[in-house]
Amino acid sequence: MSAITTWPAQAESWLDRQGKPAWIIAMVLGLIVFWPLGLALLAYMIWSNRMTVRSLPSRFQRQNATRSTGNxxxxxxxxxxxxxxxxxxxxxxxxxxxxxxxxxxxxxxxxxxxxxxxxxxxxxx
CATH class of the missing domain: 1.20.5 (Single alpha-helices involved in coiled-coils or other helix-helix interfaces)
Incomplete structure (x- = not known):
């Protein structure tokens, strides 16, 4: 696959690593630059449950559960x-x-x- 076809997946994983604020900023910038793009991002965020709160604690719990204490x-x-x-x-x-x-x-x-x-x-x- 070329870089042109994989950039959406790369952008999505980068935004996921940055967290909710990055998704919100991308949506606002999309609304400012080209409003259909911002609406598309908003629809995607709602459809993919990117903005749900319940997904965050389990991710943090898993990270803390596997982290070594040194003892x-x-x-x-x-x-x-x-x-x-x-x-x-x-x-x-x-x-x-x-x-x-x-x-x-x-x-x-x-x-x-x-x-x-x-x-x-x-x-x-």
Whole structure:
């Protein structure tokens, strides 16, 4: 690929590295220079969820979780605790999925039973 075809992806990754203020500045400059460009940037930022707040804390937590403190014993303890918590989260999510599946099956069985009642009443009458 040539540099001409990859510049949008390069610009997007550069703006992502700079953070929200860079996206906002690019949008404002786009509005000033050529207003359809600014509107297109605004639409893209909304469509791609670039302006959501909830994506920032998880990124920072992951960075802090993998950073070494310099104390090997504490880093090993932290890694073990994070691994254990991730396993517990996976088990809990699996448990919730089982509950959802059981609820869905019960609702489906109830639907089928209610559908069969009128058919059974007609065959006995």
């Amino acid at each position: 090997a014993a504490f880093d090993a303890y932290k890694a073990d605790t994070l691994r254990r918590l991730e396993e517990e989260q996976e088990q809990f999510e699996a448990f919730l999925q089982c509950l959802r599946d059981a609820r869905d099956k019960a609702e489906f069985d109830q639907f089928i039973d209610e559908r069969r009642k009128p058919a059974q009443a007609q065959t006995t009458a």
